[in-house]
Amino acid sequence: MLGIEETADDEAVRAAYLAAVRRSPPDRDPEGFRRVREAYEAVRDEERRLALRLFGPAPLDRLEALLEAMPDERRHVGPGPWLDVLRGDR
């Protein structure tokens, strides 16, 4: 969610949090902001990060929840792979 490394320090976590809040401001994307805030609360200080590293993560109630937590990625890969499909079956 915050896109930080496991070794990130308080400063890096805070910076990542602020960047995420800019992407999901509470007034325009309350749900996104809630998720960002939750993620930040879990890693905001060293003690919490250590607890998460040693005793996390909590399992999800449903396997499907993992899918919900991972929205499908839509990467821009340039025209090549798309054209390969069009040319591929000759």
Next chain:
Amino acid sequence: MSKRDKRPSHHRPVQPLTSPEESRVRVESLIASGNTRGALDLAKQFFKEARSTEAEALVIAAYEARIGEMLAQGLYDEATALAALVGERFPAHRHRIVPLVRQSKAIAAGDLRPLLAELAAAARPRRQEIEAILTRELRDPRLLADADALAADEPLRRAARAVCDLFAAVTSGPLPEGALAALDQVSRHSPLAPWKLLIRALDAYYRRADGVALANLDAIPPHAAPARLVPVLRHLIGEPGALDQRSPAVGALIKAVSGGRTLLRQHLLRLGRALEARDPGTAVAAVERIMPLFDFEPVPVKRIFTATVLQHWYRLNLNLTPLVEALRRDRRDLDWQRETQRLIALTLERAGAWEEALLFWDGYLTAATRAGTLPAAGRAPARVLLHMAELFPAEREAVLDRFCVASEEDLEALIRAGELPEYLDRGRLLARARRVDPDPRVFQALVAHWATRDPRLAEAEAEAWRQARPRDLEPLLHLVRATERRGAHRRALDLLDRAEAINRVHPEVRQSRFRLLLASAERRIREGRFALALADLDRLEKEPVATSGDTSAYLGAVRSVAARRSGDGAAAVRLHEELASRLGNGTMLALILSSVAESFGLEPPDAPGPASPAETVQALARSGDLFRALDRPLAVPPALLARVEHDLSGASPADLHSLCVGGLYMGRPALTYAASGEGLASDGPLLHRFLLARGRALAAAASRRERDRAVLCLRAARELAGRARDMDAVRDASSAIDALARPHETAPWPLRVPVADTEPLATEEIARLITAERARRQVPTFTAEKARRKRQRAPRRPQRDLFDDFFAFLKKNR
């Protein structure tokens, strides 16, 4: 003739011929209208009848048109075969047919140059045929954009350049606002129209406007070249079953665009279905396919998946071995091997399998510190060791039962003899934690561990804590209490001085000073040193604690005992009268005097006269608060207790709350139950406190049903306390819930009762619970004191059999 030619023809039937001129006109008309089959039939009929040069030219023209149409329809094999036949039959016209064959083969090979060369000069209907071929065969718009055969300003080439640029742009990054306007030059009849729709669909897909994307995909004709991407895009959008077949290029595209998540999604769904059907074979196969896909994901996602699948697997009571093999597929990834061990430990502890969890934690800690993933000393290993210590059941007997030993000494002997692993010695775990990180949390756990087992060791740990962190107040307060308890008052006062040097106004420091002085006064009365005792009492009355609540009444009662013991009966009577006037409650006076007298082995004063229910309730509530604050025993006549439990009408919420707490302090859950019931009868700011008290009283009930009720009350109390920001109550409720956790009797694994359910209760659920509790009048049966269980050989637990297999597997793989 191909099968396609056998299909019922929709063209007009050929009319009988009347003249050569008319035949020529009609054939050319049919060709122009696109009915090439009809034109060919008519031309062949005319040729058969006339056998003239003119008729031969007409039939050749009809063949050309027919072959062109077949090419436009993508019937390359058929067109090539027909052209070959025509070339054989009319060798003089082969020069006209050969280019058609060549063009057919080139198009089939994806080379559109001959076609584009022809397009430059083609007139209708040939131009339409060529455009139809382009619609179907143009698999890269750059072929058209770069076609030198077409003039640079040719509209189709210009449009192709725009399509080409936009296609590259839309697949490479978000399109700028208004970029799609460049597609306006592409008409809906253009061979580039399907590309226009594809670009719009791609733009919508990347903007996550899936409805728009699908609408554009729907509009792409199925025979158009871009239609090959329609099922792929549908699949990427998440339409189930959109993709029947998957070529390597399609697989690569999906993986590149979705980062493997589409595939991951499919396998996760398959795994979910397999688990639902309790089909471990299919589930393991799904896990085997899923694990490599996590190579593209952040490590935390892989961990969440592993923790989740382990949890589900465990709940379903399936054999863990094949799952763990699948999870630890890459034997070279030692970090992940350790992570799996840690995640298995967490799964086991969540299910209450504490001993097995300890085994895995120990394995993880050893492997992680050996590999350097965790440092050998410091906070991280200390946290793991503390965590391991916290896994032991709160009831020591449960540990002893588990290993069929009578005492902790026996257990330690087995550990010393090497018959049991070291990690089963909780004290050793904590001592290890202290060695690697002498942190207050570790010391706190150590002191708490030994406090109930060996107070001398607890004192020694508190002393070590004090030495390690001289500014910490907590070890000093523990030492004050410990030394006070064993009668070393001088030492206790010395320690208290040190505590006061750190924080004189700390409530517990003040309370300790007061308690110590009071103990000193009481000791001196017992020793007959009344003057010194009275001096102590004088000092006590000047302490800030003496002014709170009814503390001064207690001091007065102690003075009266001193007077009685010194033979000054008049002074004792005077003190009683003063106290009676100060308290304004005869029952309370009697409770205080009799409890204090009893603690000195004196006869209690005469019982007071009959009192009103309100006075009795208040007396018990206030006395309970007083004696609890001073940590002194309160002696309550059973008849008085019974009277209060049966008639609490008119008691104030504050008194009811005092009775709730007092009942628990005195070990009288029935009193707490009754007082909390009365408190719950009306709404108010203490509602969550009454729910907490009700839950704690029910926790002492004998039946499972009442204990389940207790869990609900405690969860509701915790929720309401959180909303009221009463964090003490939140903590009390949480620890009471934790204490209620117990192995589930029916589950194949020792799952805990649903107290682990951390979901907060909804407002409606809480309201229903309060209504139900208000309606419950019958007092449950409470277990006065848990009878010490006779130590029996613990029955072999069923999950052990399942583990045997798993442990054997682990031994092999560790």
